[in-house]
Amino acid sequence: MMKKFFYSIVAVLFLSVVMINSVNAQSSEGDSVISVDGYGTVTAIPDKAEISISILSEAREAKAAQQENAVIANKVHSALKALGISSGDMKTRNYSFNPVYSNEKNKPDRIVGYSASSTLVVTVNDIAVLGKVIDHSLSAGANKISGISFNVKKPESYRQEALKNALRDARFKAEVIAQELGVQIKGIKVVTENVGRISSRDTVMLAKSMGNMMDASTPVAVGELEISATVHIDFVI
Numbered sequence: 001m002m003k004k005f006f007y008s009i010v011a012v013l014f015l016s017v018v019m020i021n022s023v024n025a026q027s028s029e030g031d032s033v034i035s036v037d038g039y040g041t042v043t044a045i046p047d048k049a050e051i052s053i054s055i056l057s058e059a060r061e062a063k064a065a066q067q068e069n070a071v072i073a074n075k076v077h078s079a080l081k082a083l084g085i086s087s088g089d090m091k092t093r094n095y096s097f098n099p100v101y102s103n104e105k106n107k108p109d110r111i112v113g114y115s116a117s118s119t120l121v122v123t124v125n126d127i128a129v130l131g132k133v134i135d136h137s138l139s140a141g142a143n144k145i146s147g148i149s150f151n152v153k154k155p156e157s158y159r160q161e162a163l164k165n166a167l168r169d170a171r172f173k174a175e176v177i178a179q180e181l182g183v184q185i186k187g188i189k190v191v192t193e194n195v196g197r198i199s200s201r202d203t204v205m206l207a208k209s210m211g212n213m214m215d216a217s218t219p220v221a222v223g224e225l226e227i228s229a230t231v232h233i234d235f236v237i
Contacts, residue, residue, distance in 0.1 A: 033189055033234040034177050038170025040162045041228045044198075046150035049130055052093075053120045053137045054144040058100060062114040066097060069116035072141035076120060079136040089123040119146070125153070131217035150200055150225060159195045162229035166193070174235045181237075189234040196228035 053076060057069040077090060100113040120142075124130050134145055152158060178185050200223060 031189060031236045032183075033236055034174050034185070035232070035234050036170050036173040036177070038166040038168070038173065038231045038233065039228070040165025040167070040169055040230075041226055042158050042161045042165065044152050044158050044225045044227060046152060046200075046222050046225055047125075047127060048151050048153050049124045049127060050149045050151070051122050051124060051130070051133060052146040052148075053122060053142045054117065054146055055120070055142050056115060056117045056144065058113055058115045060113045062097075062099075065114040065116045069118055073118055073120065075140040076137050076142050079140040080122060080133060083129050083132055083136060084126070085122060085124065085133070089125070091121045092118055093121050094119040127220075127222060130220045134218045134220070148220065150222060151198060152225060155198060155227065158198075158227040159229065162227045163193060163195055163231070166229040166231045167233075170231050170233045174233065178235070178237060183237040185235045185237055187236040189236050191231065191233050193229065193231045196230065198225050198227050200225055 055069055055072045055076065057065050057072065059065040059068060073092070077087075080090060081087065095116075095118045097114065097116050099111045100115050101109040102112045103109070120137075122133065124133055130148070137145070174185060
């Protein structure tokens with residue numbers, strides 16, 4: 001008899017716990033919320049850059065075109081090392097070798113030579129020498145600077161600050177809404193975040209060639225970078 005009574009008490013307690021948890025779950029799912037999006041940005045002065053330096057060589061013979069391209073690439077490499085650029089910050093990219101065809105009217109195309117093209121992507125960790133990198137590369141025989149992208153060496157601190165600004169923005173919006181509705185914020189139900197990429201406010205693209213070189217070091221306008229972040233928060237009221 002006592003055993004039966006004991007098991008009955010245990011069953012009642014178990015059902016009570018299940019019912020309480022069920023009520024709590026329903027209450028949580030039915031919370032009233034204020035949903036807001038927060039936006040935050042910070043600006044930074046770039047302290048590093050990546051530049052693409054291209055070399056195009058043409059010759060009647062295939063070997064001559066290839067050799068000329070290799071010789072110029074080595075000269076550019078040496079010129080940049082003299083400026084303090086390490087070998088690890090120089091990478092060859094997009095090497096191509098193609099025949100050059102004649103383009104004569106009413107005549108079949110024929111091979112009249114060969115072209116070799118290579119691009120050296122250089123990371124410049126000292127913005128002050130960026131103009132010299134351009135000039136020395138062209139002086140060494142490179143014939144195109146296709147573009148420059150700017151960045152910062154330690155982006156994480158800027159991303160964190162942008163995220164903090166986004167959180168402050170979201171909180172401010174929620175408090176304004178709550179005040180106008182006459183309710184109070186009791187907590188936070190859901191938070192999602194997205195730290196955006198670093199973007200340049202002023203994109204710098206150069207297409208300088210040997211034809212317009214000047215003796216003075218090429219001036220480069222660095223501009224500013226913008227780091228953004230967004231958050232979505234459901235505040236419980």
